[in-house]
């Protein structure tokens with residue numbers, strides 16, 4: 001048995017938990033208030049047999065890898081608004097950190 | 110040393126933490142926003158000597174096992190309210206998942 | 219690799235995370251709703267190479283050990299306010315519990 005502890009961005013959490021759920025992974029979401037990744041993130045705990053660890057990692061890789069995204073910038077406060085032409089900028093989003101922890105036993109009551 | 114990570118239903122948390130506290134288990138509650146159990150749940154972390162793991166498991170079994178409960182259903186919105194006779198329905202409540210994790214050392218400062 | 223799980227008081231969290239961040243420790247904060255320490259506390263997770271565990275423990279020891287602090291008491295509601303002279307009282311603040319957990323692997327995506 002392993003316990004996977006994963007820190008992922010909030011925006012990737014919904015898609016990720018859907019995919020994990022479809023493949024019968026059991027997960028618990030913890031409210032996370034800061035951390036490894038700069039934006040709002042969520043910590044997931046997944047208890048799983050050793051045989052399924054690779055598949056879980058693949059799901060993380062496919063659904064929350066770091067990637068670039070074009071976003072419309074916030075227009076600057078004050079300044080010469082007339083001459084300001086907002087240009088979409090590239091930002092890095094996503095990213096996951098996954099810890100594989102040994103688990104000795106687990107019980108369901 | 111072991112770290113027990115337990116996911117329990119919110120409604121069982123108060124009684125459970127009372128019993129664990131009376132027997133000197135030290136616990137930390139994490140806000141949990143979803144997961145293994147369908148209803149609102151809480152994640153507890155309990156650091157304990159190996160000798161007390163069995164007793165902790167017994168407390169979980171006694172205080173938050175899955176069980177059936179009769180609940181009054183919410184009356185349906187709209188529809189023919191006059192002919193609607195609410196019947197209590199059986200629902201499954203409780204349940205706990207407990208992971209036993211090896212801990213190498215712990216420090217108190 | 220180790221995963222350090224630390225429970226610290228809220229009031230020590232900001233200074234602690236600053237110091238840990240300056241030394242390149244990567245940490246995740248979990249919202250904690252109760253537990254080992256009586257006052258509001260925070261749970262931190264820190265993934266680190268074995269070589270840096272001692273330094274991390276030193277940072278915890280230096281920044282959140284138990285200590286005494288003089289605080290102005292709340293003046294009692296009602297009672298004879300005229301004759302009430304508030305005296306600062308000594309209270310114990312701080313304190314940290316740190317669990318050292320083995321980690322088998324970690325991945326960043």
Ligand code: NI
Pocket residue numbers: 022023024
């Ligand atoms: Ni299936």
Ligand code: NI
Pocket residue numbers: 131132133
């Ligand atoms: Ni006792």
Ligand code: NI
Pocket residue numbers: 240241242
């Ligand atoms: Ni550095």
